[in-house]
Amino acid sequence: MTDTTASAPPAAPSPAPSPLQAAVKLWFQAYRVEVILFAVSFVVLAGFSSMRFLRQSAAPHFVYQSKAWLEGRLDLDPQVLPNYEDWACVREVNGKKVRCEGQVQPTDRWYVSFPSFPAVVMLPFVALHGYQFNDTSFSVIFGALAIALFYSWLRQLSQREGSGRSDNDNLVLAATLGFGTVFFYCALRGEVWFTAEVMGVAFTCLYARNAMGAHRPVLAGLFFSMAVLTRTPLLFSGVFFVLEAVCPTPGRRLADLKAFSPDARKKLLHFAAGAAPLAAWHAWYNAVRFGSVASFGHEFFYNNRVNADIDRWGLFHPTYLARNVDAALVTLPEFANGVLTYSPWGMSLLLTLPLLVFVFISPEKKGLLQQSAGAAALVLVLSKLFPEERPPPGEFPIGHRSMIVWLAVVGLVGVWWVGFSKDEKPSRLKVPLIVTALCCAVPGLFYQNTGYAQFGFRFSVDWAPYFIAAFAVSAWPLKNRAVQAALALGFIMAFWGAIGFRGYTEGMRGW
Numbered sequence: 001m002t003d004t005t006a007s008a009p010p011a012a013p014s015p016a017p018s019p020l021q022a023a024v025k026l027w028f029q030a031y032r033v034e035v036i037l038f039a040v041s042f043v044v045l046a047g048f049s050s051m052r053f054l055r056q057s058a059a060p061h062f063v064y065q066s067k068a069w070l071e072g073r074l075d076l077d078p079q080v081l082p083n084y085e086d087w088a089c090v091r092e093v094n095g096k097k098v099r100c101e102g103q104v105q106p107t108d109r110w111y112v113s114f115p116s117f118p119a120v121v122m123l124p125f126v127a128l129h130g131y132q133f134n135d136t137s138f139s140v141i142f143g144a145l146a147i148a149l150f151y152s153w154l155r156q157l158s159q160r161e162g163s164g165r166s167d168n169d170n171l172v173l174a175a176t177l178g179f180g181t182v183f184f185y186c187a188l189r190g191e192v193w194f195t196a197e198v199m200g201v202a203f204t205c206l207y208a209r210n211a212m213g214a215h216r217p218v219l220a221g222l223f224f225s226m227a228v229l230t231r232t233p234l235l236f237s238g239v240f241f242v243l244e245a246v247c248p249t250p251g252r253r254l255a256d257l258k259a260f261s262p263d264a265r266k267k268l269l270h271f272a273a274g275a276a277p278l279a280a281w282h283a284w285y286n287a288v289r290f291g292s293v294a295s296f297g298h299e300f301f302y303n304n305r306v307n308a309d310i311d312r313w314g315l316f317h318p319t320y321l322a323r324n325v326d327a328a329l330v331t332l333p334e335f336a337n338g339v340l341t342y343s344p345w346g347m348s349l350l351l352t353l354p355l356l357v358f359v360f361i362s363p364e365k366k367g368l369l370q371q372s373a374g375a376a377a378l379v380l381v382l383s384k385l386f387p388e389e390r391p392p393p394g395e396f397p398i399g400h401r402s403m404i405v406w407l408a409v410v411g412l413v414g415v416w417w418v419g420f421s422k423d424e425k426p427s428r429l430k431v432p433l434i435v436t437a438l439c440c441a442v443p444g445l446f447y448q449n450t451g452y453a454q455f456g457f458r459f460s461v462d463w464a465p466y467f468i469a470a471f472a473v474s475a476w477p478l479k480n481r482a483v484q485a486a487l488a489l490g491f492i493m494a495f496w497g498a499i500g501f502r503g504y505t506e507g508m509r510g511w
Helices: 019-030 032-054 061-070 117-132 135-161 167-179 192-214 217-228 232-246 253-259 262-290 307-313 318-330 366-385 403-421 430-444 458-462 464-473 481-500 504-509
Strands: 087-093 096-099 109-112 334-336 339-341
Touching (some): 032 135, 087 262, 117 192, 167 464, 167 481, 192 232, 192 464, 217 262, 232 430, 232 458, 307 318, 318 403, 430 458
Antiparallel strands (some): 087 096, 087 109, 334 339
């Protein structure tokens, strides 16, 4: 009898994934933690952004700049400006560009007085949404991206530099930047000032990843130019690549610098080639608008409170040092009518970035840590005992402290210098990271603006990634109770800023 049962045909082989699908799968496997961290950070930031998330901020300057470019013009249409806050107005008088004063004239030209790369990034979105593009949700997305990129950089430090940090350690430190510093409240708001701060962190992380070991000089130069044309203080972060390219070896840095090898010269040239296109474009753009390749337009602010100081002292001057040190290290919260309030002029980094107490000190020097913590506590106590003195008529509201407070600040800096110089076994990158952070931070102390209005010293967002990375490559364990206390304080203060800060948008809309 013949078997009539037909055998089942063999199953068809599943189609091979396309090259694109395979590449995406490999990328996700390599960066799975970064993707998850981005998603979680986005949800948290969007939630804390609250009602702001769904609306454009009251200072959408970059959106208006993008729209102007799409309309084929370099200046802005004055008929559509949402307000007069921090816009540059240029008037031609006898062939010279001067700030607009008094009655606005039809021939006046209006510009965004900030570095313009954020407007470049917004171009495709503004092309779709026009003037209504939501800069707040855009900033939230970039904030989440910056946190994920910072984690990626920290992971690179573990893999390539042997920082000794586990993935969990790196997650904690990435969360510290995102939710334990003033970055937190900056990422919730949109607004031209805070959008730039947040985007600057993202580009800083991309730059630093490629600058380590000077192994990708062209990409490092490209991301460096993006960072600088987002936040100009990041110009000084170029020292990180120079140190990595020219003198990367501890104990031989001075000899390497003197030798200045052909390989170092080649890397610097490649770095410059990567940075040159955007730098050349913006230099031309500045010259056309403001008459100088180095001007971003702040001296042309229309009807602004800072104009008198700029006219008298310029954008940078030693006169500004006291007010900025006050805003960055001395100013404390205050009780007003029984309610704890922050000063819109600033708040001490010893409260908002307390890891500074550890960064300069080797874990092996426990006595120096006690001195660092004691000196920091003394600054805070004396600033409370000797509050801000009444400024002379017409003078800046802060920066008028008793000499004993300034001496305490000098003492704190001295302790940090001693601790830094006595670290006998620093990791390879600790010195370059701290030097880079200081190169970005110190010039800003001589700048005409303290960052008002703000919760905490917002300009610290520019260089906080370098200090936290320096902490990451140090040997301070996260299980150390003093470190945990500092981290907890940072998270508490950042949470307060996220829920409590009322800035320009809230003031304009009565929120």
